[in-house]
Amino acid sequence: MAVETPPDRPSEPERGGLEEYVETQLFAETIDSLEAHIARKKALADPVRYGLCYLLYERERxxxxxxxxxxxxxxxxxQHHLRALLDANLVAEAPTPDGADGRLTYYRITTLxxxxxxxxxxxIG
Structure with missing residues (x-):
């Protein structure tokens, strides 16, 4: 799938400049970065972590x-899996719902x- 390159961006990477090229093409006008994007993909590349994210997606908290x-x-x-998801900003600790046991730690899925x-x-679906 060919993507049209804006006039202010290079049309192809310079020798050895592939990462910079991708960073410029995809993330120049966002607050995200290639490094953070790859970290999220790595965190989700584990079936347990993906499952945790999906469960929180369905249930919210x-x-x-x-x-x-x-x-x-x-x-x-x-904890190992939650730490990877927390570090990648895919899940976050959530406030305890009203009426719930305040000793429990709750988690929610983030916007990312x-x-x-x-x-x-x-x-997929």
Whole structure:
């Protein structure tokens, strides 16, 4: 699929300049970066992390205990996956809902996480 290059951008990468070219072509007019974009893709490249994102996409906010049950992981195993998703800004800690046990930690999907999952929902489904 050919993409038309705006006149103020190079039409092809210079020798050894592929990363800079992609950064300019895709992210020049956004607050995102190629590095952050790739970090999100890497975080989602694991089936457990993708599943956590998808579950939060469907349910919006869930307690850590329910995420552990869904994955079958112990606390350390779950923390490893949640940390990768938190670092990639795909999920975030969420406020405890009214009436819920305040000792529980809740998680929600972020706008970037929603965009990643919705892109797949539209392209796969």
């Amino acid at each position: 869930l307690p850590r205990k329910q995420l552990a049950t869904a994955t079958g992981l112990n606390d350390n195993g779950l 996480g929603i965009q990643e999952i919705e892109s797949d929902v539209q392209n």
